[in-house]
Amino acid sequence: MTGKVPQYQAVAEALRREISELAPNTLLPTEQQLARRFGISRVTLREALDLLERGGLISRFRGRGTVVSPPKITRRFSPLYSFERDLTEQGVAFETRVLAYQPKSIVPDFIRARLRLPGDGSAGFLSLVRLVDDRIVCHDRRHYPMAIAARIEPHLIEHRDASQVLEDLVGKRITAVDWESEIVPSSMDVAAALGLSPGGLILANTFTYLLEDGTPVEAGVISYRIDRCKFKYEVPFGQAAGADDDAERPQSGASERAAGRK
DSSP, X not given: OOOOOOHHHHHHHHHHHHHTTSOTTOBOOOHHHHHHHHTOOHHHHHHHHHHHHHTTSEEEETTTEEEEOOOOEEEETTTBOOHHHHHHHHTOOOEEEEEEEEEEEEOOHHHHHHXXXXXXXXXXXXXXXXXXXXXXXXXXXXXXXXXXXXTXXXXXXXXSOHHHHHHHHHTSOEEEEEEEEEEEEOOHHHHHHHTOOTTOEXXXXXXXXXXXXXXXXXXXXXXXXXXXXXXXXXXXXOOOOSGGGGXXXXXXXXXXXXXXXX
8 A cells, every 4th residue: 555645745746847847047935935835844845845956956055045957967878978079969068177186196996906007006196077057067086097197288178078188198099998887975075076965976987998909098987966967878779588598688787898988
């Protein structure tokens, strides 16, 4: 037997339908006005607004009120292109801001493994964010082998495709990327870069760029705000005809290697 829908969820659904008809940045009535309209306490109303805010439908600002958020950007992962190429092809204006660059830094073990560095090996480190409509949508932590890191000019990445900058440096094309996606709580540093509370959920894409001969030239993690981004895949689908085809089915949870750029 289905239980009764909590009051705050019912209010959130009613507001969701109304918000879908409003233009971005439309200012909603005050909390007091909404609570009176729905005949609920402000505590219950805030639960409803929290739900809508986590879903990316509204934004709340101290001293300004609650406004309708712009639509989420669509990040296409198939075909797999760089952030820059993907949004440019969609006609979406964006900005890249480099937050930090270190030609030599200590790297996490998983990055060291992806770049095939020795146990005590260091790597270059680049931190940046991407903005659409003046709102941060993702944060990149990128790591490079020392020989490449020493030659990188970070300011170029604010104005060009980061993968093209990398290809120009190495004089070869990136032909594959080994990557995996996971929804995880944000760490304190990633949350600060994204403007989230620590522990807020993000989509983290861990990747390695590879040259044609399999040499890794970059590895890192791109963290997306799931309240501001949605993700699209367009790939062929083949349903196995029977048990004999089980061996050909992709294994759930495995890392994927895809031609193209991330």
